[in-house]
Amino acid sequence: MSLIAAENIHKDYKTGEVTVKALKGLNFAIAPASFVSFVGPSGSGKTTLLNLIGCLDKPTEGKLTVADTDVLHLSRKQSASFRGNNIGFIFQDFNLIPVLTVYENIEYPLLMVQSAPAAERKKRVTALLDAVGMIAQKDKYPDQISGGQKQRVAVARALVTNPKLVLADEPTANLDHKTAYMVIELMKKMRDEFGTTFIFSTHDQKIVGEAEIIYVLEDGELKGKEVKGGKNNG
Amino acid sequence: MGNLFKIAIRNLLRYKRRTLLTASLITVGVVFVLVFISVSGSFKNMMIGQITDSMMGHLQVHRKGYVASIENLPLNLNLKSSAVTRLENILNKQQEITAYSPRIKFGGMFSNFVETTNIRLNGIYPDKELKTVPLLASRIIEGKKNLEKGGIWIPELLAKGMKVKVGDTIVVVATNKDGSVNGKQFIVAGVLESATGPGGRDGYVHIDDAIEVLRMEDIEISEVAIRLRDFGKLNAFSKKMDSLLSEELNQQDKPVFELHTWEKLSPFYNIARMIDVMTFFIKLMLIAIVLISIMNVMVMAVYERIREIGTIAAIGTLPGKILNMFVIEGFCLGIAGAVIGNIVGIALILILNASKITFNFGQQQGLILQANVTPANIAAISITVIIVSIIASLQPALKASRMEPIKALRHV
Numbered sequence: 065m066s067l068i069a070a071e072n073i074h075k076d077y078k079t080g081e082v083t084v085k086a087l088k089g090l091n092f093a094i095a096p097a098s099f100v101s102f103v104g105p106s107g108s109g110k111t112t113l114l115n116l117i118g119c120l121d122k123p124t125e126g127k128l129t130v131a132d133t134d135v136l137h138l139s140r141k142q143s144a145s146f147r148g149n150n151i152g153f154i155f156q157d158f159n160l161i162p163v164l165t166v167y168e169n170i171e172y173p174l175l176m177v178q179s180a181p182a183a184e185r186k187k188r189v190t191a192l193l194d195a196v197g198m199i200a201q202k203d204k205y206p207d208q209i210s211g212g213q214k215q216r217v218a219v220a221r222a223l224v225t226n227p228k229l230v231l232a233d234e235p236t237a238n239l240d241h242k243t244a245y246m247v248i249e250l251m252k253k254m255r256d257e258f259g260t261t262f263i264f265s266t267h268d269q270k271i272v273g274e275a276e277i278i279y280v281l282e283d284g285e286l287k288g289k290e291v292k293g294g295k296n297n298g
Numbered sequence: 299m300g301n302l303f304k305i306a307i308r309n310l311l312r313y314k315r316r317t318l319l320t321a322s323l324i325t326v327g328v329v330f331v332l333v334f335i336s337v338s339g340s341f342k343n344m345m346i347g348q349i350t351d352s353m354m355g356h357l358q359v360h361r362k363g364y365v366a367s368i369e370n371l372p373l374n375l376n377l378k379s380s381a382v383t384r385l386e387n388i389l390n391k392q393q394e395i396t397a398y399s400p401r402i403k404f405g406g407m408f409s410n411f412v413e414t415t416n417i418r419l420n421g422i423y424p425d426k427e428l429k430t431v432p433l434l435a436s437r438i439i440e441g442k443k444n445l446e447k448g449g450i451w452i453p454e455l456l457a458k459g460m461k462v463k464v465g466d467t468i469v470v471v472a473t474n475k476d477g478s479v480n481g482k483q484f485i486v487a488g489v490l491e492s493a494t495g496p497g498g499r500d501g502y503v504h505i506d507d508a509i510e511v512l513r514m515e516d517i518e519i520s521e522v523a524i525r526l527r528d529f530g531k532l533n534a535f536s537k538k539m540d541s542l543l544s545e546e547l548n549q550q551d552k553p554v555f556e557l558h559t560w561e562k563l564s565p566f567y568n569i570a571r572m573i574d575v576m577t578f579f580i581k582l583m584l585i586a587i588v589l590i591s592i593m594n595v596m597v598m599a600v601y602e603r604i605r606e607i608g609t610i611a612a613i614g615t616l617p618g619k620i621l622n623m624f625v626i627e628g629f630c631l632g633i634a635g636a637v638i639g640n641i642v643g644i645a646l647i648l649i650l651n652a653s654k655i656t657f658n659f660g661q662q663q664g665l666i667l668q669a670n671v672t673p674a675n676i677a678a679i680s681i682t683v684i685i686v687s688i689i690a691s692l693q694p695a696l697k698a699s700r701m702e703p704i705k706a707l708r709h710v
Binding site: 115118120121140141144145146147148149151152153155157159161162163164172173175176177221222225 | 301305308309312606608609610611612614615704707
């Protein structure tokens, strides 16, 4: 059973008279609890594909199922609700909310998206703060912590709603190699601990090696797939 | 909801200087409106009080057609005694009336035996008149506050011009409705401070003396001034009385009486209306200040936080919640401006009152400004500011809530 099933996915962008074919007939399936990376040069379609999987955009053609939901036909409000309950996001620039503390940033999706009760919020946020090693910084604001720490907070925020899937678009692009490696290790640890599927895009070859399944994208087409391990990826 | 407020307040505090400037602008607007309303309103009420409580009463009843010729004081348009009795029967049954005063108004010649001038006089029942226009007594600057038969209260300017003082004997000569002339000696019993408005320079004699001077065989009344228990019910009572009086017909089946409120008899009503119009425009200015300043700050806030909006939308925040976040920011700004503005405004009003600022109105000198603002005024201004703040935030908030997360996340 796949968590994500993509059949003949196309995505076109129109810029004035010109139509740019960003994705050209992609077919793939990703099992639950996978640790997947999409690699490729700039403009290969990695971000476009993650946006489609994350229900932030819709394919021009094809069928895309995420967590048993045909995401093509979701309304704007349904998409938001679906993302809030099923998908976590990690951004290249961390995108933490500057007026909220580390604790409050992690708590935000539970509070504003899922409206979880206070006791439940406290339990889950504290557990994740502990898991990402940020308990000591919980009362600090994003501008008071380092880039690596911000990305740890972003990982915790992405996981706090117990999503089936976490999407990370170039999560290590703004980090030094050591920190980047630590963040990827943290993501892997979280996958092991919570059974969440992680999909990330990168063009850093050293980081790519940490993924268990690697899809290679070039000019909007899947040029290869490498399986390096994982429980459900045989 | 509490968390939305927490986030909104923190976002406002993120740009302290901008928030402070916007809140200050709203505060200044609220203070300006509050002080203007209190000062102009107090001035208006004081003037209305002076006019109704020292001269006119709240309403007046005349014989039909009298008011059209009121400047001539037409004696042939007085109410006959039978009509007065019918009118008094109606007035006595009205719970809203606290007092009424029948008057005979006539013009005459005033002589100090050396010089002669003209004078407008009111023949009154002193006790009824003082109950109907209680401030009349306070206008007596010299002499007795009780008018007895044979006495006359004369206006200050006449007393000065004719060089007469309290206790002097003078003669009033008047022509009655048949054209015959009669005169009567009076003792000056009091000198009245002049007042602005109709009747402000009239003299007063006892009604029995007026009957004698005018050689009336039976009492004939020019007007009946009425004082209500609650001035706020003037319009409602006027409608009720209009309906009651319209049933009183003469032998030709025409109405006997006509009823006028002070507004229709005093030119000051137009000034009062102008004050109301000015107040309305001042309120419009406040609305414009709040609308533009909050819309400006919220448009800036949305523009500066596009990526943040993209992030919260991407992680599943529903559009309605994003809308609420920004509307609450505008709402908080409005609340802050309204609260601080009200506090500063009330403090200013207290300072104004403590300063005992005086002003002149027509012949009345040294009136003390008593600015006051009612809780209803404060509530109306605050609610206006808050509603306008919400309206001003709506457009930027709608823009934020409708943003495509993917485009917002790409924004640099």
